[in-house]
Amino acid sequence: MxxxxxxxxxxxxxxxxxxxxxxxxxxxxxxxxxxxxxxxxxxxxxxxxxxxxxxxxxxxxxxxxxxxxxxxxxxxxxxxxxxxxxxxxxxxxxxxxxxxxxxxxxxxxxxxxxxxxxxxxxxxACFAINPFTARGLLDIALLRDNHTIIQNAAGGQVAAFVRQMATDMGIEVIDIVRKERTVTRLKEEGARHVLLESDPDFEQKLKKLAAELDARLAFDAVGGALAGRIFNAMPSDAEMVAYGGLSTRPVSGIDSMDLIFRDKIISGFNLPEWREQMDDDF
The missing domain is CATH 3.90.180.10 (Medium-chain alcohol dehydrogenases, catalytic domain)
Structure with missing residues (x-):
């Protein structure tokens, strides 16, 4: 063997x-x-x-x-x-x-x-991790009764599953991507809200859109400075859930005043723990 x-x-x-x-x-x-x-x-x-x-x-x-x-x-x-x-x-x-x-x-x-x-x-061969990660993340949205979510690395497979499942659940998605061609692709596929992280007005646009759609939940697969920019743009009583670290850099740039005075939190999602919880429940 x-x-x-x-x-x-x-x-x-x-x-x-x-x-x-x-x-x-x-x-x-x-x-x-x-x-x-x-x-x-x-x-x-x-x-x-x-x-x-x-x-x-x-x-x-x-x-x-x-x-x-x-x-x-x-x-x-x-x-x-x-x-x-x-x-x-x-x-x-x-x-x-x-x-x-x-x-x-x-x-x-x-x-x-x-x-x-x-x-x-x-x-x-790709069925055991990405789809279940997406489902586990969306369980958080359902528990929080969130009707809009933000996600980065939106051109990836987990994000694609999140987008499809969220649509079926009636949840709006704000997608954040690195490349202009990914913006075009996602919009052609039917994505409604796609932002380019390198846009000079990215943070202003995200903050405005998050407020309009009451986006109080974000799924972060990247970490680094981008995670901090997303967190800071979210409204009060928001939660950012980290489930990946594609940038290989620690989350940075968090406004500590948001944590103290605006009831915003950062948490993590671990697929094996979620699967074990599902086994215990069923």
Whole structure:
């Protein structure tokens, strides 16, 4: 069995990627309620990049196998999971001794999504993280009874899922992007409110639009100075939820007076914790 191995973490992502190599390992065996999956495809997400750099919440003993999600077919099963043999699945794994950048993985059945035969397996490889992240973020909007949200990195996949789900829920979305061509693309796709972060009047436009639409919830995938600019433009009783750090920089430029006198807060969203909460609830 072959697997991709990260020999050591490296904050220089180029060096981290160049250090990856393919290695042979012993076959895996599923335990109780577990299955052995022959991997069809596994993506590289921002969380994987952070993991390679040693900057993610999950730190494995190195050498380690990267990858947190993928798609494949169940080829073996332990006790209590025999009904899943030959099923096409999307999986989510974070175990110490396993990663999706491998020919085979072992996963607990609770961390699988059984797929319809018609579903494209390449697309299914990206099914376990981005759509669930979007749903978890929108749960916050529903709990807060927010009718408008702000999101940066709006050209990405999580943002696309947020946009679609929010539309279905009757929630307005203010999208923030880095490139003019992304503004054009999103508007062609039907996005109503798209702002360019490099616009000289960006903060003024965002503040005006946030006030008009009562946008008191923001989803931040970037961090850095942009997160601070968004936070400062939001009205009172607002919350910014950080779920990524694409800029690799800490959130900065926050107006502390907003925290003290305008009841504005910053929180974080952790997908594994949300999934565990869902398991407990159901």
């Amino acid at each position: 072959k697997k991709v191995v990260l020999p050591a973490y490296n904050k220089n992502i180029i060096k981290a990627i160049r250090s990856l190599h393919v290695d042979e390992c012993n076959p895996l065996e599923p335990g109780k309620d577990e299955v052995l999956i022959r991997v069809h495809a596994a993506p590289c997400n921002p969380s994987d990049i952070a993991f390679l750099m040693g900057g993610y919440n999950i730190v494995k003993k190195v050498p380690a196998v990267p990858g947190f999600e993928g798609s494949g077919v169940v080829v073996e099963a332990g006790e209590g999971a025999e009904d899943l043999i030959d099923k096409k699945v999307s999986f989510f794994i974070q175990e110490e001794d396993c990663g999706s950048w491998s020919e085979y993985v072992v996963s607990n059945r609770k961390k699988l999504v059984v797929l319809d035969d018609a579903m494209d397996m390449d697309q299914a």
